[in-house]
Structures are given as C-alpha cells and as structure tokens.
Amino acid sequence: MSYFTLSSSDKLTLRTLGQLKAAGYQPESVKDELRRNLIARLRAGEPVFPGVYGYEDTVIPDVERALLSRHHINLLGLRGQAKTRIARLMVGLLDEYIPVVEGSELNDDPLQPLSRYAVDLIAEKGDDTPITWLHRDERYTEKLATPDVSVADLIGDADPIKAATLKLPYSDERVIHFGLIPRSHRGIFVINELPDLQARIQVSLFNILQEGDIQIRGFKLRLPLDIQFVFTANPEDYTNRGSIVTPLKDRIDSQILTHYPKSLEIGKRITRQEALVKEGQEIVTINELTEDLIEQIAIEARASEYVDAKSGVSARMTISAFENLISTAERRALLNGETSTYVRLSDLYGVIPAITGKVELVYEGEVEGPYIVAMNLVSKAIKTQFLNYFPDPEKLKKQIKNKANPYQKVQDWFSENHLDLLSDLTEKDYRNRLLTIDGLDEFVEQFQPSAEGDEKLFLMEFVLHGMAEFSLLSKKTLDQGLQFKDLTDSLMAGLDFGEDEDDEEEDDEDFRRR
Structure with a gap:
C-alpha cells in the first residue's frame, strides 16, 4: 500500500x-x-x-x-x-x-x-x-x-x-x-x-x-x-x-x-479582493462608477508620459487608492456624526497620497511634481469615464448650431453663480447645494433615467467634474474642497481685474493642466 x-x-x-x-x-x-x-x-x-x-x-x-x-x-x-x-x-x-x-x-x-x-x-x-x-x-x-x-x-x-x-x-x-x-x-x-x-x-x-x-x-x-x-x-x-x-x-x-490586468473589470476584481475596507464599507456605500474610476487612474498612469513605464504601476496603487477612497468618505461621516454615507466623486481627491507614493516619475514628471501629476491622472480618469455616461461635449460643438445643447442650461446657471463643494459637507448640505443648480437634475434624468437617490446625486456631481474637464466650467481647488464657476468669468477675473499671479493660476488650474 x-x-x-x-x-x-x-x-x-x-x-x-x-x-x-x-x-x-x-x-x-x-x-x-x-x-x-x-x-x-x-x-x-x-x-x-x-x-x-x-x-x-x-x-x-x-x-x-x-x-x-x-x-x-x-x-x-x-x-x-x-x-x-x-x-x-x-x-x-x-x-x-x-x-x-x-x-x-x-x-x-x-x-x-x-x-x-x-x-x-x-x-x-x-x-x-x-x-x-x-x-x-x-x-x-x-x-x-x-x-x-x-x-x-x-x-x-x-x-x-x-x-x-x-x-x-x-x-x-x-x-x-x-x-x-x-x-x-x-x-x-x-x-x-x-x-x-x-x-x-x-x-x-x-x-x-x-x-x-x-x-x-x-x-x-x-x-x-x-x-x-x-x-x-x-x-x-x-x-x-x-x-x-x-x-x-x-x-x-x-x-x-507576467502582465497587468488587461481589462478594467479584472482590475476591479483584484482590488475588491485585496482592499482592506470591511469596516469602512459598513458605513460607506459605493457604486460601480467609483470602482471604475479607481481602475481608470491606474490605466491612465500606465499610459502617462510623466510616469516611468519601465517601473510600471503596481496593482497595489489601486488597492491603496480604493482604501483611501473609503476612508475619505468614512472620515466625513464620522466628523458629521452620521451613521452612513454615500461616496462622492470629490472623495476621489482623497486618493492622491496613494498615487504619489506608488508611481515612479520620469524627468518631465519630476518637473511637474508628484502632486500635479496625480491630480492630472485623476482628471484624465474622470474625463475618460464621463463619456461612458454622458454626451461628448467636444462632438456637440461640431454639430449643427440650431441643435439644442444639453449642457447649456447648467452653463447658464454658472454664468451668474458659483458652487463650493466642501469636503466635509453633511449629507443634507451636499444634496441642497447640488439641487440649487438649474438644469442639473433634469440633465442627469435625461441621460441616466434609472439613477435615483444618492446615486443620482453622485452623477450630478460627476457632471460638474466632467464639464470642467471638457472646459465648459472652471474647477478650482480650495483648501477644504472644490469650487465650480463659469470658465470665461474665471479667466477674465484673472486677466482684467488685477488678481495676483497665484490667484490667477488657481482659477484656471484645469485649463493649464490640459
């Protein structure tokens, strides 16, 4: 035997x-x-x-x-x-x-x-x-x-x-x-x-x-x-x-x-398996788009001219970024005394530390600085994923003039107003600020009719970020969040009304980045 x-x-x-x-x-x-x-x-x-x-x-x-x-x-x-x-x-x-x-x-x-x-x-x-x-x-x-x-x-x-x-x-x-x-x-x-x-x-x-x-x-x-x-x-x-x-x-x-994940879906599966977010997810609710954006950041990094392709971009970057994303939303809920929260697109900027420590930069990237490169990668990820949910603003510009521009009503509101989205807004304040924007609710309902509740609010904020990436709005980084305003007014304020150089650079940060 x-x-x-x-x-x-x-x-x-x-x-x-x-x-x-x-x-x-x-x-x-x-x-x-x-x-x-x-x-x-x-x-x-x-x-x-x-x-x-x-x-x-x-x-x-x-x-x-x-x-x-x-x-x-x-x-x-x-x-x-x-x-x-x-x-x-x-x-x-x-x-x-x-x-x-x-x-x-x-x-x-x-x-x-x-x-x-x-x-x-x-x-x-x-x-x-x-x-x-x-x-x-x-x-x-x-x-x-x-x-x-x-x-x-x-x-x-x-x-x-x-x-x-x-x-x-x-x-x-x-x-x-x-x-x-x-x-x-x-x-x-x-x-x-x-x-x-x-x-x-x-x-x-x-x-x-x-x-x-x-x-x-x-x-x-x-x-x-x-x-x-x-x-x-x-x-x-x-x-x-x-x-x-x-x-x-x-x-x-x-x-x-060996090789990196060949699709976004495989990358998400790996990140879900490895990320240590069990406790955070008891408080934080996430959606599919959030996970897509995290993986898209890695895809953009692997193709970026500022990142050393020979060093690669480890799957550990997306894992750490996902953990940071959950923790960003969790921290906000804890500060506001809330027992639960839905992830926001602005939470994505909380993953910057996970990016700066995980990518090796070439000379041009070192000149730009790791923070700017990381912000750039987040912006590119938003811009890429935006087209999977809403019309391409660049293609709309090439269409016949008398065709209605679905973004126009939102742009018109920003011609006379601006919006500050602070990082630690309560759920109530966050909702109220997004709902004050004329046309934004209807825009999301038109192109994503199945979205409801918190998911719809997330997509409403997503629209603002996407419009900023396509130069329909200005997005400015504040100490405690983001500010959206009319792009033309933002540029004119810096050029004609004596703003100092630092303020001018902040106002059209997105413009310079592209």
Missing part, C-alpha cells in the same frame, strides 16, 4: 521508520509531487491558483506547463503583477504532510537520508529510527535578494562555535552550518528580485540547479538537494541594479512573463 493512499490522520500515527516501511511508503521528488497533485487538480477541474485573476489564459497555463515539465521557474514582470503570490500558492500543490527523520535540519527523507546526522541515526537505530511529519506550509522558503546576501546565508559555512562546542576539527562536515537552500530540501525555495543578487552569489547557484548539489569551502561534500526553485525578477532591474548572469539564466528551465 502506497503511503499516498493514507489519510493525513493515518499518516500521523506512523512514528518510526519500520512503521513507515510497512505502510508502503516510497520516496518521491518534490517536482514529481507537484506534478502529481497538479494533474489531480486539473482532472478534477479545481482552480490551481485561486485568487489570481487575469492570468487564466496567459500566465497560469505557462506555470502549469512548467510544473508538468518539472522545471525551475523564473517569473519575469513589473511590480505588482502577482509573481510572489503565484509562488506562494504553489504550496497548495504539495502533500499535506511528508515524513522526515526526527531532529534533522535538512528535512531528511527516512529512506533517502542526506545529512550526516540522519545517516548516523538510521545506522544506529534502524527501523526504530523516530520520524516526524512535516506540514506543507513549513516546506516553503522565501528570500528577498539584497546586495548584502552572502553565500553563507544561502548555502552555508563552517561554524567555529559548533566546532568548539562539539570538539570537532574543521575537516569534519558536522561543523557546517547549512544555509537557507539546504534547509529547503524537499520543498519550494523562492528568490525574489533575482537580478539584485550579486553575480558571485548567483554563480553559487549553478551547481544546485544543474547537479542538485552544493559546495561549501573545502569540504568534499555532495548533497543531492531536492528543491523546486522559483525566481522572480523585474525587467527594470536588468539595467538599473543588476542582471541575471547568463549561465544561471540558462539553467532556469522556464521563464514566464
């Missing part, structure tokens, strides 16, 4: 080498184990990498092929593309428990002992050798490559303290203190950001990947390690900080390219 047919509870009752043999246990390499469990998942139609979205037809099939081929893997892609998540999920393809010689630091297989300790123990006790069971979570090791990583950290070195304690000469292999890689025997070992690893350290991996053994100083030591290696790398690292040395790259069997 193969031990693979035993349940986890039955396995744990086996406590000696003799009992393990009697149960029919046969050694199996970690790559064969991954392959066997992957085949079982595929045949059962179960997800292999649950929670990883957008890779169903690209990255995941490549990873599955690599595992079926028993390959070492390099996941190559920009930041925030789920490379490490995929590596960690491979643990689910390991058996729940495997037997090891009790007390072994190298996870020795009882039938194929590797370390001197395990060999000597089995020689002494035979079938009475005690065994223990190692859970799959303990068979995963991850190391971030940094310039200070040494060969001793990864492979091992002679330990003078151990030699002195055991009264052994340095020629005795028992004085060796093994590094992370030997201690990952029969498991998965992940090196993140491989190009950051110094070239001489990368060289030390040659023999392990090719022959499965290690070399430590002058010891005549051969340890046929059984390890599934997974590396991650960022293409930017190849030029900025280091590179993967060619012979090592040649020994990594499969290099798999």
Whole structure:
C-alpha cells in the first residue's frame, strides 16, 4: 500500500521508520509531487491558483506547463503583477504532510537520508529510527535578494562555535552550518528580485540547479538537494541594479512573463479582493462608477508620459487608492456624526497620497511634481469615464448650431453663480447645494433615467467634474474642497481685474493642466 493512499490522520500515527516501511511508503521528488497533485487538480477541474485573476489564459497555463515539465521557474514582470503570490500558492500543490527523520535540519527523507546526522541515526537505530511529519506550509522558503546576501546565508559555512562546542576539527562536515537552500530540501525555495543578487552569489547557484548539489569551502561534500526553485525578477532591474548572469539564466528551465490586468473589470476584481475596507464599507456605500474610476487612474498612469513605464504601476496603487477612497468618505461621516454615507466623486481627491507614493516619475514628471501629476491622472480618469455616461461635449460643438445643447442650461446657471463643494459637507448640505443648480437634475434624468437617490446625486456631481474637464466650467481647488464657476468669468477675473499671479493660476488650474 502506497503511503499516498493514507489519510493525513493515518499518516500521523506512523512514528518510526519500520512503521513507515510497512505502510508502503516510497520516496518521491518534490517536482514529481507537484506534478502529481497538479494533474489531480486539473482532472478534477479545481482552480490551481485561486485568487489570481487575469492570468487564466496567459500566465497560469505557462506555470502549469512548467510544473508538468518539472522545471525551475523564473517569473519575469513589473511590480505588482502577482509573481510572489503565484509562488506562494504553489504550496497548495504539495502533500499535506511528508515524513522526515526526527531532529534533522535538512528535512531528511527516512529512506533517502542526506545529512550526516540522519545517516548516523538510521545506522544506529534502524527501523526504530523516530520520524516526524512535516506540514506543507513549513516546506516553503522565501528570500528577498539584497546586495548584502552572502553565500553563507544561502548555502552555508563552517561554524567555529559548533566546532568548539562539539570538539570537532574543521575537516569534519558536522561543523557546517547549512544555509537557507539546504534547509529547503524537499520543498519550494523562492528568490525574489533575482537580478539584485550579486553575480558571485548567483554563480553559487549553478551547481544546485544543474547537479542538485552544493559546495561549501573545502569540504568534499555532495548533497543531492531536492528543491523546486522559483525566481522572480523585474525587467527594470536588468539595467538599473543588476542582471541575471547568463549561465544561471540558462539553467532556469522556464521563464514566464507576467502582465497587468488587461481589462478594467479584472482590475476591479483584484482590488475588491485585496482592499482592506470591511469596516469602512459598513458605513460607506459605493457604486460601480467609483470602482471604475479607481481602475481608470491606474490605466491612465500606465499610459502617462510623466510616469516611468519601465517601473510600471503596481496593482497595489489601486488597492491603496480604493482604501483611501473609503476612508475619505468614512472620515466625513464620522466628523458629521452620521451613521452612513454615500461616496462622492470629490472623495476621489482623497486618493492622491496613494498615487504619489506608488508611481515612479520620469524627468518631465519630476518637473511637474508628484502632486500635479496625480491630480492630472485623476482628471484624465474622470474625463475618460464621463463619456461612458454622458454626451461628448467636444462632438456637440461640431454639430449643427440650431441643435439644442444639453449642457447649456447648467452653463447658464454658472454664468451668474458659483458652487463650493466642501469636503466635509453633511449629507443634507451636499444634496441642497447640488439641487440649487438649474438644469442639473433634469440633465442627469435625461441621460441616466434609472439613477435615483444618492446615486443620482453622485452623477450630478460627476457632471460638474466632467464639464470642467471638457472646459465648459472652471474647477478650482480650495483648501477644504472644490469650487465650480463659469470658465470665461474665471479667466477674465484673472486677466482684467488685477488678481495676483497665484490667484490667477488657481482659477484656471484645469485649463493649464490640459
């Protein structure tokens, strides 16, 4: 009887080498184990990498092929593309428990002992050798490559303290203190950001990947390690900080390219899964458009001339931005003593800190400044999504003159009035201020007839922002919110009535930005 047919509870009752043999246990390499469990998942139609979205037809099939081929893997892609998540999920393809010689630091297989300790123990006790069971979570090791990583950290070195304690000469292999890689025997070992690893350290991996053994100083030591290696790398690292040395790259069997979400819907799904907003969402109600706008900001950033495309824009940006959005609305409700609130479009400006810390700017972006670039990205996202809900103002200008302009009534109101939308307005004040604008309610009702209540108010504010992005209104940033007014009056006030330079720049901020 193969031990693979035993349940986890039955396995744990086996406590000696003799009992393990009697149960029919046969050694199996970690790559064969991954392959066997992957085949079982595929045949059962179960997800292999649950929670990883957008890779169903690209990255995941490549990873599955690599595992079926028993390959070492390099996941190559920009930041925030789920490379490490995929590596960690491979643990689910390991058996729940495997037997090891009790007390072994190298996870020795009882039938194929590797370390001197395990060999000597089995020689002494035979079938009475005690065994223990190692859970799959303990068979995963991850190391971030940094310039200070040494060969001793990864492979091992002679330990003078151990030699002195055991009264052994340095020629005795028992004085060796093994590094992370030997201690990952029969498991998965992940090196993140491989190009950051110094070239001489990368060289030390040659023999392990090719022959499965290690070399430590002058010891005549051969340890046929059984390890599934997974590396991650960022293409930017190849030029900025280091590179993967060619012979090592040649020994990594499969290099798999990752990518950012290819659609807005996939991006939203990832953000919903990762964002830590459970408590905030008990107070805050959001809508689909808000989530679309958050993802659109990332799309605009990845295409922006101010953002370094080589660095990429991590999915962590949209996750942090979504969390900030919820917190912006939550804070407003708490300040106003309200038990619930509906998200507002102006809350979107509360995500600026999540953007400025997540994008790498090129020279032109540094000149503009991270805050201006972030504001610009929010504006572009609003402008793009606006066209999915309301008519394109630019196309209307090209139509025949006698055709009614649906925006005209709202513009006419602003020719004699202005609107201040402060960040912390109560729900009542927010509603009253939007409802004072002639034609705005009817405009939303005309083009989004199904919108009601809070959603309708949200779209009413959305119209104001969209009109500002298309230069139908002026939008000015105040210390505590936003001000909307007639664009022509705003420009004329700055040009003709002696406003100082700073005020003039604030009045037509949106005009300059475009």
